[in-house]
Amino acid sequence: MRIPRIVGGAVALAVLGAAGFTAIAWRSGIEPIDPPASASFDPVQVAEGARLAAIGNCMQCHTAPDGKPFAGGYPLKTPFGTIFGTNITPDPETGIGSWSEAAFQRAMAEGVDRAGSHLYPGFPYDHFTKVTERDNRALYAFLMTREPVAADAPPNQLPWPLTFRPLLAGWKLLFLETGEFRPDPSKPEDWNRGAYLVEGLSHCGACHTPRNALGAEEKDKSFGGGESDGWHAPALNQASTAPVPWTKDSLYSYLRTGVSADHAVASGPMAPVVRNLSRVPDTDVQAIATYVADRMGAREAPADPPTPAAEAPRQPEGRAATIYRGACATCHDANGPLQFASPVGLDRATSLAQPDPRNAIQVILHGVETPDAKAAPLMPGFANALTNAQVADLAAYLRTRFTGQPVWDDLEAEVGRARTGDSSE
Amino acid sequence: MKHSKGSPPELSRRAFLGGGALLVGFTLMPGRLLAQAPREAKGGGDVGLPKALGADPALESWIRIDADGAITVFTGKAELGQGIRTALIQVAAEELSVTPADITLVTADTGRTPNESFTAGSQSMQESGTAILHAAAQVRAILLGLAAERLGLPAERLTIANAAVTAPGGGSLGFGELVADGGLREATARPGTALKPVADYTVIGQGVRRIDIPAKVTGGPAYVQDLRLPGMVHARVVRPPSPSARLRGVDTGEVERMPGVVGVHRDGDYLAVVAEREWQAITASRALASAAVWDERPSLPDENDIFDTLLGLRSEDTVIHDRRLAGTGAAGGGRRLSAEFRRGYQIHGSIGPSCAVGLFEDGGMTVWSHAQGMFPLRAALVEMLGLPEDRVRCIHVEGSGCYGHNGADDAGADAALLARAFPGRPVRVQWMREDEHAWEPFGPAMVSRASGSVGRDGGIADLTYEVWSNAHSTRPGGAGALMPAWHLAQPFEPDPPKPIPQPAGGGDRNAIPLYAIPNARIVHHFLPEMPLRVSALRGLGAYMNVFSLESFMDELAREAGTDPVEFRLRHLDDPRARDVVTLAAERFGWSAARLPSGHGRGFGFARYKNLAAYCAVAVEVMVARETGATRLLRAVAAIDSGQAVNPDGIRNQTEGGIIQSASWTLMERARFDRTRVTSLDWSGYPILRFDQVPESVDVHVIDRPGSPFLGTGEAAQGPTAGAIANAVADATGARLRELPLTSDRVKAAIGV
Amino acid sequence: MITLSVNGRDHQIDADPATPLLYVLRDDLHLNAAKFGCGLGQCGSCMVLADGLPVVSCVTPVVALEGRRIRTVEGLGGADDPGPVQRAFIDEQAAQCGYCIPGFIISAQALLERTPSPSDAEIRTALKPNLCRCGTHIRILRAVRRAADAMRTSVAANPGGEGGQ
Known part of the structure; x- marks a missing residue:
């Protein structure tokens, strides 16, 4: 499945690239500058840039695991290969120290680096193009006042011909619609603020919208559910399968604290997003929640709430049910030891109600970890304790018992892929 | 055994x-x-x-x-x-x-x-x-x-x-x-x-x-948790969900019919289940918790206002030190510095929750316990059980690490109550993790205020230091010191808390700095009313007071334009104090040389209780500017415990004290809402893990052959906290005065 | 009845198959090393090896472990004949209260069986699931390094032998 898609994508890109090449492939360089002194930036603007950078989750993709902030090296896994986040500290040699503000503005708006090379859309300029010039100026001020770090990101691991960047011009021709966000005057101010952030800097769709064979977001399925790093990014539109419909308040709670008691705990790639949002003003988190809640629509609660199979007729207990009692019930049953601060109830957990089993599998295998030693759920992984077949049985049991929905297909193989980290579609 | x-x-x-x-x-x-x-x-x-x-x-x-x-x-x-x-x-x-x-x-x-x-x-x-x-x-x-x-x-x-x-x-x-x-x-x-x-x-x-390590690393029986007596049964107590909760009712029928259940015991609000096997006891206790209906009401203070709450409580004030040297009044001093320091509630957090075994047989009660005092525990049990003293025996068996008054005494009381309820069979009571996190007495939240000035001679002209604190020991005592006894139908009330007098002190332990200061006034504001249950945690008030005073010493040193180590030495007359300060600084490589960006160095010193071991700690920290995350990179300590009986034991204790104090200082804070304690496990109350452990901790022991043994175990807690806070200030230019120095607080202090 | 292979011997266990391994080890097999710490899989005190991998036995039901090779600290050596990791902990005096130490020994054993020459960062990562409250960490690090040296030396001297049995 994967290989043909990549090759097909590459071939298509090659054809398109050839066509677009002469027209738009070549971009001029912008003259390097000496890194501006930190003091030359207005502190108010720098502070605004800090908040924006947090909203954009910039640090996540531009910081290697255990690396210096913004110094690059984060491996972004895509179906086409691994792209490494670049160094965006003001180091003149390896970072963006020699970038003028105009070069930065162009990178955000058009996906072109200072020297004129096209950037891979792993850098989500299809969203960042919506960011206002004013906000880009603040971001620039923030980044140029960071500590410069001399660090080269590792070379991207992409197959030929994707290493030939001018091809990206064709991709842009097809999929990139440049231009700042335009508010909808019929909507209230906080909705527009939320739309601006969500569609622009926050680039939520980069994970939550499915992508086509060429790696572009499928606009007609916007927020229909996508993927990130082996995790399913759940639908943020009416396709949401959350047993309890999301509301503005529950979205706000989730984004502000990392937990919505009726839905989920922020895990996997969403954990750093929430961590970064902790430095964002309340009004912006409210605005994001307002807009996303509106996109999700007023989904009617199912006429009959899902009927958990908990009270199934007495029959010999299956192995998965026994494993559940010994491994999971301790915390997840009502009145477990954390009965007075219990985790999300499994009958409400979005991970079990989704059409895609990967999040449930990821959590069973690898647990939920405390990020940055702040108080947050801490669940052990069962990768060493349970076999693939046991994890698959358990996932199927949880799905049936807590959602009443049909068991996911091909579970054991999916567990195998999640275990080896080879679980992107 | x-x-x-x-x-x-x-x-x-x-x-x-x-x-x-x-x-x-x-x-x-x-x-x-x-x-x-x-x-x-x-x-x-x-x-x-x-x-x-x-x-x-x-x-x-x-x-x-x-x-x-x-x-x-x-x-x-x-x-x-x-x-x-x-x-x-x-x-x-x-x-x-x-x-x-x-x-x-x-x-x-x-x-x-x-x-x-x-x-x-x-x-x-x-x-x-x-x-x-x-x-x-x-x-x-x-x-x-x-x-x-x-x-x-x-x-x-x-x-x-x-x-x-x-x-x-x-x-x-x-x-x-x-x-x-x-x-x-x-x-x-x-x-x-x-x-x-x-x-x-x-x-x-x-x-x-x-002598104990070989058994401990090979699975030999070493702890009260490992005690297995013939016929022993397993008990779990179903604690109230909050300190003020009352048991409205519980239908025990279903639990009593569960496999292996020996019986359910209820006495007022005290509820427990005993079973043949441990897992049966655990599952039965979950079911029992599920069956219990509690009446709860908000009885806890607002966590966000806890320091104002403390300052608003009635206090018993004692001037514990007042020294005025003629002719060197505050007039001689320069600009007046003032600072307020705070410390949130912290827990002992032994890795093994409390455990005890009780046996009531032939009218005699025996309790195997890891509490700190077998004779005081016996006295409390005698009162709780109404038995003559010669019918109660308490035997210490080691437990998981003890850093003060944790749940051990209470678990002993549980074992005694349940052994009496199920006579003739040894009853093993093992607290669950959430029992320990929620019910062990916390280290008290505290507030302190310091003000002072530097004289024209560059030395401290005057210092005022005041500390507000609850009691630091609510140990037995009588039966009222045993938490389970509060929940009985005939409850026992805790004795009114009392301050521990100077020179050791409780909340005011080490509130009097060892430094020679011409004018100093130190006040202890003892707060008898306890919003949350508190008692002794390693170092008692010394942890907070040394943190405060050593932070303030750096602020004064900065005012004086003097290197912090030099400034301390300038105010130390005791040669043994000078020796540990000098040795720690020397072995650390203390200097004014520039450190890499984001790094800072800091120093802390105290003589524990002003009468036990002398300890000086120098540290280097690294603060991530973008997140505020602070890591202790290395620590060098010098300690003088008098005649060193086992120098490696002293090093081990001091290394441990430094790392534990680093965890307290950078991360730890017990959490609660208006009704319940909410930090119930290691996610709600995280402690230092291996990725945050320093690169090195070096402890140098100064042996004093022939001089008295000086207590060691708690000596590093305060100096480490002071040193870390000073290093964070050195690294960031921001002075943090509220414990713990979490990444959020550090980041907020750094700014963008 | 469930058959469990523990330290090279098969045991017939007559218990609820959902029972976490920890309670079977301690109460049925009278093994002391694996400790109850949290019952939530958060602290590592209860760790044992299952087919060479560290698992938290307090939340691992015995039913899941049939057919797996379980080893506890007791299986690595006794007080008179400690295994290389245990010996290293004794030699470094890497314990205070010692309650958490068996869990650390299991994490270290699992690491060194797979990675005979771990870097400092690899050791720290491997030990991250385990909590120590006394602050013995620096000695534990030294003990793991010492054990790595000892195990490599013994493998070099006896290339056919299995490190740490």
Whole structure:
């Protein structure tokens, strides 16, 4: 499945690239500058840039695991290969120290680096193009006042011909619609603020919208559910399968604290997003929640709430049910030891109600970890304790018992892929 | 740990030792007199004997030698993970001239050992160590005297070694032979002990390997949790969900029918289940919790206003230090600096939750417990159970690391209550993680305020320091100190809390800096009302007070334009204090040289309680500017514990103190809402993990041969906190004054 | 009845198959090393090896472990004949209260069986699931490094032998 898609994508890109090449492939360089002194930036603007950078989750993709902030090296896994986040500290040699503000503005708006090379859309300029010039100026001020770090990101691991960047011009021709966000005057101010952030800097769709064979977001399925790093990014539109419909308040709670008691705990790639949002003003988190809640629509609660199979007729207990009692019930049953601060109830957990089993599998295998030693759920992984077949049985049991929905297909193989980290579609 | 069914447990140490004590004279041997300066015995003991020995001067209370030569040493102190068993054996072995392996040590047991109250306050070596040293020296003298009589030679000509006394000609009498006639039986300690010359020491001062480690790393039975008695059943207590909760009702029928359940016990709001197997007890307790209906009400303060809440409570104020030197008033000082410091609630968080085993049989109660004081626990249980004292025995068995008054006493009470409810079978009560996190007494939240100025001479002209704190010990005490007793149908009320007086102090421990300051006024605001249950946590008030004062010292040093180490030395007269400060700075490589960006260095010093070990700590931290995450990179400490009995033990304790204090200082804060404690596990209350552990922690021990043992175990807590806060200030330019220094707080202080 | 292979011997276990391994080890097999710490899989005190991998036995039901090779600290050596990791902990005096130490020994054993020459960062990562409250961390690090050296030396001297049995 994967290989043909990549090759097909590459071939298509090659054809398109050839066509677009002469027209738009070549971009001029912008003259390097000496890194501006930190003091030359207005502190108010720098502070605004800090908040924006947090909203954009910039640090996540531009910081290697255990690396210096913004110094690059984060491996972004895509179906086409691994792209490494670049160094965006003001180091003149390896970072963006020699970038003028105009070069930065162009990178955000058009996906072109200072020297004129096209950037891979792993850098989500299809969203960042919506960011206002004013906000880009603040971001620039923030980044140029960071500590410069001399660090080269590792070379991207992409197959030929994707290493030939001018091809990206064709991709842009097809999929990139440049231009700042335009508010909808019929909507209230906080909705527009939320739309601006969500569609622009926050680039939520980069994970939550499915992508086509060429790696572009499928606009007609916007927020229909996508993927990130082996995790399913759940639908943020009416396709949401959350047993309890999301509301503005529950979205706000989730984004502000990392937990919505009726839905989920922020895990996997969403954990750093929430961590970064902790430095964002309340009004912006409210605005994001307002807009996303509106996109999700007023989904009617199912006429009959899902009927958990908990009270199934007495029959010999299956192995998965026994494993559940010994491994999971301790915390997840009502009145477990954390009965007075219990985790999300499994009958409400979005991970079990989704059409895609990967999040449930990821959590069973690898647990939920405390990020940055702040108080947050801490669940052990069962990768060493349970076999693939046991994890698959358990996932199927949880799905049936807590959602009443049909068991996911091909579970054991999916567990195998999640275990080896080879679980992107 | 053995107990045979059917025979009542030994209930009286006197019965065990037999008979009263008569004074037996012996020749004073030449040697060093009283170098381990015994403190004056209080409450009737002989003046001139170490306190503990004065209180119980019968030598066989401390040292017994059987006819077969077996040597047993008794201490009223307990092993809490601090390595005290090894160090006490070293002390006894030294004076008796035997090897440590020849000695069996019996720790706190109301049926067998002297009453040494609590094992707390870093006093085991000072108290029990000194008592055993003197008792052993007297036993040695008696042995020499008995041998001299038998051999017809003057004692001075005899040598004592390898558990025998030997004559110059080669005739030799083993210890066992010498005492076979009961020569030790009625001997009583007398003042004026002749101690072995320090120069002759071969065991004290050596890094003797801990006797308990081999069993602990190979799965030998080592803890009260490992006790398995014949017929033992397992209990779990279903605690109320919040401190003020009342049990409205519970239908126990279904739980009682669960497999293995022996019974459900309810007494007022006290609810527990006992089962044959441990997992059965756990699952039954979950079901019981599910069946219980509680009435709760908000009774806790607002966590966000906790410091204002504390400052608003009625306080009992004591000026604990007031010094005014004529002619050097505040007028001499420059700009006045003022600062307020805060510390949130913190927990002990032993890795193994509290556990105890109880057995009620033939009208006698035996409780195996890892609490810090077996005699005080017995007194509390006697009151709670209404049994005569000679029918209750408490035996210490080690638990997981103890850093003060945790759930151990309460678990002992649980075991006693449930053993009484299910007589004839040993009942093992194991607290669950959430029981310990929610119900152990916390280290109190505290507030302090410092103000002061630097004089024209560059020294501190004046200092005012005030500290507001709840009690730092609510230990037993009476039955009211036992949390389970609060929930009984006939509840016991806690005694009104009392401050611990100076010089040791409780909330005001180390509130008086050791620095020479011409004008200083120190006030302790004792707050009797406790919004949350609190008690002793390693270091008591010293942790917060040293954090505050050492932070403020750096602020004053900065005002004076003086290097922080130099500034401290300028105000230290005590040469031993100067030595630890100098050594720590030297070994750390203290300088004013620029560190890499984001790095900072800091220094902290205190003499614990102003009367125990001297400890100085220098640290380097790294602060991530973008996140505020702070990591302790390295620490170098110097410690002077007087005569170092086991230098490696001192290093181990001090390394541990530094890392534990780093965890407290950077991460730890107990959480609660208006009704319940909400930090119930290691996610709600995270502690330091291996990825945050420093690259290195180096501890340098300054040995002081011949000087008194000084308590070590808590000495590093305060200096480490001060050093870290000072290093964060050095790294970021921002002074943080509220513990813990979490990444959010550091980031907020740094700004963008 | 469930058959469990523990330290090279098969045991017939008559218990609820959902029972977490920890309670079976401690109460049925009378093994002391694996400790109850949290019952939530958060602290590592209860760790044992299952087919060479560290698992938290307090939340691993015995039913899941049939057919797996379980080893506990007792299986690595006794007080008189400690295994290389245990010996290293004794030699470094890497314990205070010692309650958490068996869990650390299991994490270290699992690491060193797979990675004979771990970097400092690899050791820290491997030990991250385990909590120590006494602050013995620096000695634990030294003990793991010492054990790595000892195990490599013994493998070099006896290339056919299995490190740490």
